[in-house]
Amino acid sequence: MSTDIFARVTNIIVERLGVEEGQVKLESSFKEDLGADSLDVVELVMELEDEFDMEISDEDAEKINTVGDVVTYITSNK
Amino acid sequence: MLSGKVALVTGGSRGIGRAICLELAKQGAKIVVNYAGSQGAAEETVNGIKALGGDAIAVQGDVASYEDAEKMVAATVEAFGRIDILVNNAGITRDNLLMRMKEEDWDAVINTNLKGVFNCTKAVSRPMMKQRSGRIINITSVVGQIGNPGQANYVSAKAGVIGLTKSNAKELASRNITVNAIAPGYIETEMTDKLGDEIKTKLFEAIPLGRMGQPEDIANLVAFLGSDKAAYITGQIMNVDGGMVM
Numbered sequence: 001m002s003t004d005i006f007a008r009v010t011n012i013i014v015e016r017l018g019v020e021e022g023q024v025k026l027e028s029s030f031k032e033d034l035g036a037d038s039l040d041v042v043e044l045v046m047e048l049e050d051e052f053d054m055e056i057s058d059e060d061a062e063k064i065n066t067v068g069d070v071v072t073y074i075t076s077n078k
Numbered sequence: 079m080l081s082g083k084v085a086l087v088t089g090g091s092r093g094i095g096r097a098i099c100l101e102l103a104k105q106g107a108k109i110v111v112n113y114a115g116s117q118g119a120a121e122e123t124v125n126g127i128k129a130l131g132g133d134a135i136a137v138q139g140d141v142a143s144y145e146d147a148e149k150m151v152a153a154t155v156e157a158f159g160r161i162d163i164l165v166n167n168a169g170i171t172r173d174n175l176l177m178r179m180k181e182e183d184w185d186a187v188i189n190t191n192l193k194g195v196f197n198c199t200k201a202v203s204r205p206m207m208k209q210r211s212g213r214i215i216n217i218t219s220v221v222g223q224i225g226n227p228g229q230a231n232y233v234s235a236k237a238g239v240i241g242l243t244k245s246n247a248k249e250l251a252s253r254n255i256t257v258n259a260i261a262p263g264y265i266e267t268e269m270t271d272k273l274g275d276e277i278k279t280k281l282f283e284a285i286p287l288g289r290m291g292q293p294e295d296i297a298n299l300v301a302f303l304g305s306d307k308a309a310y311i312t313g314q315i316m317n318v319d320g321g322m323v324m
Contacts, residue, residue, distance in 0.1 A: 039252060043207060 005052075005078075006071050012047050013067065016040065026068035034067075044070075052078065079305045081106030084158040086150060088112045088141050088198055089168030091120035093267035094217065097293030098165055098300045099123050103132035105301050107163065110154045111136045114168065133158075141168045141194030142186075147201040155205055162209075163304040164202045166195040166216045166239075171269060173228045184231045191235035192242070199246055203255070212255035213304045216243050217296070218315065220263045220323050236261075240315055247313030256312035258303050263319025265291045286321030 010024045017034050030036040036044070045061045048054075052074055064070055085102045089095040090111035099109050100123070109127055111134055113120035120136040127134040137153045139146035154161045169191045172183035195216055206212030221229055222236030240259060247257040264270055264281055270290070273281075282288055295318050302308055303316075317323050 037252075039207075039249070046204060046208070 005074050006067075008051060009048065009067060009070050009074070012044065012051060016044055016047060024067055026066065026071065028067045029065055030067070031065070048074070054078065079105040079301060079307070080163075083107045083162040083304070084110070084154060084160050085163035085165060085304065086110040086112060086154045086161060086198075086202070087165040087167055088150075088194065089114070090165075091116045091123050091136070093269060094262065094265060094293045094296050095165075095167040096123045096126075097297040098167060099134070100126055100130065101294065101297035101301050102163070102165075102304065103127040103130055103134060105305070106132075107304070108132070108158045109134040110150070110157065112139055112141070112150050112168065114138070114140050140190075141166075141198055142189040144197045144201070147194075147197035150198070151201040151205065160209060161202055161205050162211065163213045163215065164198060164206075165300055165304075166198055166214070168194055169217065169232075169235075171229070171232050173232065175228055176230050179230060187231035188235050188238075191232065192238040195239050195242055199242075199257075203250065206255050207250070207253045210254050212250070212253075213308070214246065214250075214255065214257040215300050215303050216257070216259040218243070218259045218261045220261050220317060220319050223261060223315075223317075223323050243315065244313050251312055256303075256308070258308075258311060258313065259315045260296060260299055260303070261315055261317045261319065261323070262296050263291060263317065263322040265293055265296060267293060284322055285319070289320065291318060291320055 013024050014021050017036055019034050028034055030041050045056050049056055085107045087095055087099050090099045091113040099111050103109050111120050111123045124134045124136050135157050137150050139150045172187050199214055216239050218239040219236040221233045222240055226233050243257050243259040299318055
């Protein structure tokens with residue numbers, strides 16, 4: 001289940017941030033490792049909401065730093 | 079100039095808002111006419127647009143409520159599939175001298191005229207960011223630049239809109255969304271009809287062009303700022319005031 005989520009999240013990140021698939025690891029930080037600025041992170045959250053048909057509150061979105069944070073959040077709130 | 083574009087105009091039923099709706103429609107945009115209370119006037123605006131061969135709907139909503147702002151934007155996207163232009167025009171006055179101004183008069187004007195701009199801009203930023211394009215045009219006022227006795231609440235809100243315009247312009251620029259403000263001077267509407275003759279005579283002395291403006295003077299600039307021709311203009315405050323403020 002969570003490998004499937006990781007794959008879908010990776011696809012979105014690759015497309016949105018223009019990074020290589022190999023760069024996207026669970027421990028990758030959006031801002032430090034993947035070159036995202038804060039607006040990019042907001043947009044990523046918007047796309048994840050659409051992709052997984054869920055709502056991520058502003059409070060939770062602010063806590064997202066790494067790819068792993070996203071996968072964990074989606075897995076536990078799906 | 080605007081064919082294929084979709085515009086949401088808050089407070090679009092009367093005054094400057096109505097003129098904006100009609101002009102944007104003339105230029106080919108599909109219009110969502112937002113109104114808070116004047117349903118009849120909003121329907122008249124919609125009919126006016128249809129008489130021009132345009133397409134429009136009226137949507138009720140109070141800009142002071144974020145929930146309403148979200149609903150308006152959702153109604154726009156549902157009706158016309160996208161949203162290209164947001165005109166934050168809705169505004170009210172509750173004039174009084176500072177010493178007599180009630181707290182609720184302060185709050186009401188700030189909530190509609192300033193928080194309303196925040197609410198609608200926030201609601202529209204999501205679809206505009208996704209589209210990677212958008213035009214946000216805020217209607218402020220010359221009094222936000224120079225002050226006006228008896229309007230502490232209105233002036234503060236309009237000055238706030240100027241700051242909000244610049245901040246939002248910087249924040250959204252990377253997504254190809256431009257944010258500008260228009261500062262009307264004295265424009266002939268129901269809002270300014272209330273002014274006495276003595277005040278008007280005094281006012282004209284302060285206006286180099288020596289007369290009041292028409293709602294269409296504002297609408298023409300909104301149409302330009304909403305078009306592709308204005309793509310390189312953002313974060314600006316433009317006065318349409320007969321030369322009152324230079």
